[in-house]
Amino acid sequence: MFWPDSISKILEIKYPIIQAPMFGVSTPQMAVAVAKAGCLGSLALADLSADKSAELIRETRKLTDQSFAVNIFVHDIPELTESLREKFIKTKQFITDLAKENHIEVKLPDLEEIKLNSYHDQVEAVIEEGCKVLSFTFGNLDEKSIERLKENGVTLIGTCTSLQEALVLEKSGIDIICVQGIEAGGHRGTFEADHIPEIGGISLLSQVYDHIKVPLIYAGGMYNGKTLRAAKELGAQGFQVGSMLLASQESALQPFEKEKLKNVTGKDIVLTKSFSGRYARGIKNKFIESIEDSGYIMPYPYQNKLTNELRRVSKTFSNSDFVSIWAGQSVHDYSMLSTENILTRLISAAEAGS
Ligand SMILES: Cc1cc2nc3c(=O)[nH]c(=O)nc-3n(C[C@H](O)[C@H](O)[C@H](O)COP(=O)(O)O)c2cc1C
Incomplete structure (x- = not known):
């Protein structure tokens, strides 16, 4: 069996492929198409207000009864x-x-x-709306939010761009860590805005794998079967793809x-x-x-x-x-097919080793 199953079991999906949350680009329709391919969609809520976040969650629910992750920014406000x-x-x-x-x-x-919004209000909206998977970037959730989310059965996915950040996430009880390679399109998930680690994806993923026990998702530069297989070889149990969906039919670009x-x-x-x-x-x-x-x-x-x-x-x-226009380092042909089609092809290519 090609696909690692730890993350599929936790997230209750057929294939451990996660559509990257892409604020301004991913759409509720994209999350629905991802679910049709047997993968996990993500709804990007960035630093929207709690009301707007709840509205988008409901809008997505109307389109699908499959689960999807919601994604927020957990930055400090200077x-x-x-x-x-x-x-x-x-x-x-x-x-x-x-x-x-x-x-x-x-x-x-x-x-x-x-008007600046605090992620704490979004956390309450996520709980009230009954979401079951929350991914986040730009830092770690505070202790109280982690406790509240866990009490409510929410699986937490934190983003790291260094081994140190991965250790912080694991120590605070985050369930799954998304290792973001330097290749990735969009914002760096780095905790500190000014000092970004510049370690490449291969080095980072293998180091995190050697030191961390929770399951790892890799994000950054995957756009075909071979790149996905390489991430698996280095210890990824889940695969988050963003740039390869930029030109898809469901993209808001x-x-x-x-x-x-x-x-x-x-x-x-x-x-x-x-x-x-x-x-x-x-x-x-x-x-x-x-x-x-x-x-x-x-x-x-x-x-x-x-x-x-x-x-x-x-x-x-x-x-x-x-x-x-955010995009990662793996420049390729940016398919304009439907998201479902792009992911189905990726799944077949990864299985076939091409
Ligand atoms: C257009 C765009 C927007 C993004 N927005 C977010 C976001 O809102 N939240 C987040 O956690 N990551 C965001 N990311 C980063 C992705 O989660 C992921 O790390 C990245 O897409 C993986 O690399 P790849 O683009 O090479 O596939 C974004 C990436 C792109 C390309």
Whole structure:
């Protein structure tokens, strides 16, 4: 039997393949299609409010009676010092001017208009809505949340990008650890926003496997049977794929963004803090080039909130220079088939060894 069964048993799925939560890209329809392929879908809730999170959970439930994971960001919110307030004003001005130079009229928010949500409210929503699998990134849940979630029978999946982070997650009782290789598309799940470990996926997965007893999911760079088999060989019992679903029928990416992916080469894929204030991997564009070394990057979540409106407006004009298109290092043909079809092919290829 090719497929390891520890994670399939815990998550009650046929194949231990998990659709990566991809905020802004994955959709309830994607989670449904993933379940049809016998895998686990994920609903990305990022740092949405508790009400919005509950609404999306209900919307997904209406479409399927299969289980899916919900995913949240468990970051700390940096204290707003006087110097950060001043930096916010300058950063807002810099981005507004940059947009104007590029013929984009955009009204970015003032600091007072920004609403920040705490993940604690989302945890309550997850419990109230009866979700059974919660994955999270950017840190670890606090002790009380872990206790509350476990009392309510929720299986917890934490993300690590270093052995040290994996040890912290295991010690606090997290059930499954998702090991995120440096290849991965999207945000680094690193606990500390500024100091990201740069260890490659092969080294990280094998080290974590040697030191950790809980089952491991690997995420980062898998896009065909061979890459998935390599992760299995190194100790992964579950496989989380993101970038290979970016252009799928159920992806929320716009046609111009899918088109951009089709023409991407390895040198276009970079790690950048410019859109959100946390490192994320995606396609280099004019915004990243203009802001990366400018000094005008606020810590997460402030930078993210500042650039949201610019990205929203740019999307309506199909302007790929001012939207964030996150993608991992494994550049490939980004299939436009349905998610179910893409995963069914991946399953067959992994079984066949191709
Ligand atoms: C567009 C995009 C958005 C992402 N958003 C999230 C997210 O909301 N939460 C999360 O835990 N991981 C997120 N990730 C990271 C994935 O969970 C996963 O680590 C990554 O996709 C695996 O690498 P791959 O893209 O090479 O398959 C995102 C990845 C991408 C490509």
